[in-house]
Amino acid sequence: MYRSEDHRTFAAPSENGMEAPGEQSASDVWTRVKRRLRAELGEDIFASWFGRLELDSVIEGCAYLTVPTRFLKSWIESHYADRVLAVYRSESGDVERVSIGVRSTLGRDPAAQRRVSEAPRPAPTASTALPSASGELKTPSLPAPQEARGESGDLGGAPLDSRLTFESFIVGRSNALAHAAADRVAHAQNGQAIYNPLYLHAGVGLGKTHLLHAIGHEVRAQGRRVIYLTADRFMYGFVASLKAQTSLAFKERLRGIDLLIIDDVQFIQGKQIQQEFGHTLNALIDAGRQIVIAADRPPADLENLDERVRSRLAGGLVVEVSALDEALRTSILTTRVEALKTIHPTFEVGPSVIAYVARAITANGRDLEGAVNRLLAHATLTGSSITLETAETAIRDLVRNREPKRVKIEDIQKLVASRYNVSRSDILSERRTAAVVRPRQIAMYLSKVLTLRSLPEIGRRFGGRDHTTVLHAVRKIEKALGEDHALSDEVELLKRMLQE
């Protein structure tokens, strides 16, 4: 299939460490890169995958690009990383690496984003108070330039966000165990490793990252050495150490630390990197160093990772943070409103509005934060107090966004066509070459599982085919999914893309 597991290597084997070009020329280069990508890949593919890719900055030979969602990031990284880097390098001799991060809505200024980790929580102003539809409010994983010179920079460590502490973490039924485990690890006697590794997993926005940062702050405050890495940074650090041909392996260099925290471990990909990850885990655990890991799924479901690594990850304490219950959502909202009141004394949100928001927004902590920001924006922009009606209007899009998206057959056909480099009319045509048959069957299968359309209706929408043809396609793909992991991953990604 079109997978390229081992292509997370964004660094080119170049020696060029030249300074970044100026703002103007960096954006000129970026315009040319996009133009070439569009010409090479075609309008459909470009629009599907690169339309929302933006240049953030070029620093010390690395082009930092951003996309609005994690999914898009992981898709581009796993399918197009080499292509993007090659095009970039052909347009600019100054760029030797490409890094893709998830965009924050805290502001586009990367310097401002980096400062978030040092500055107290910024008061949401009208411009910062309106998160994106996804509610994404996190800082992207872009390295701070000053880090590149420090010890953690050598290892690619990411800064800790000063807002994410134990004090600001609210404990409730769904996260009590995770909180207790995090607290024990952070306050371990003589820094002795316990529950090694501590593995936290949860769905989006339920506070994993918050707990990881809280542990990091606490342990650092005790004067111990902490490295916080996202999966991206782990991979980047590894690639960089390979590139620099340092005599010491990455794991050896990490040995000097007391606590290693790795976030979003589900994104670790590539055989060599996985192996290094496994070696790193073994080396650190054997040396009695504490490891804390977070992921969006339990260790057994990390299909990308080798069985031995999965079992090592599961060998400490595995704790799930479940969906935030209503009482917890209410506390998070109340606390957040109280915090904002210290900056905006006139900001009043009554208990009935809090209760309404806590019931309406059930998905995750990020959306709760987004909801409070919207209420504040509403209050400050209109100067009126928050009633149930205004609250309903202010958070409408957050509530609506959570309803499952209705997927259209036409969109399925377009996406599948662009993914497999055929045209939509090929999919609808009578052509029976393998290059068209498989994508057509996948598109039919997706139409069956993602829409409520009947088999005859799907047949009609696929160039007037009979319902038995659709049934045959659905069965065939179902069978193939059970046997072919690569296909199953591919189809899963297509599903997520369509539903995003």
Ligand SMILES: Nc1ncnc2c1ncn2[C@@H]1O[C@H](COP(=O)(O)OP(=O)(O)OP(=O)(O)O)[C@@H](O)[C@H]1O
């Ligand atoms: N119990 C909590 N108390 C206070 N804030 C919380 C709590 N749970 C989540 N949040 C807030 O919700 C937002 C999302 O949390 P966080 O980034 O930690 O989620 P996550 O589980 O790492 O999600 P993702 O997998 O998407 O990164 C953050 O602003 C966080 O501070």
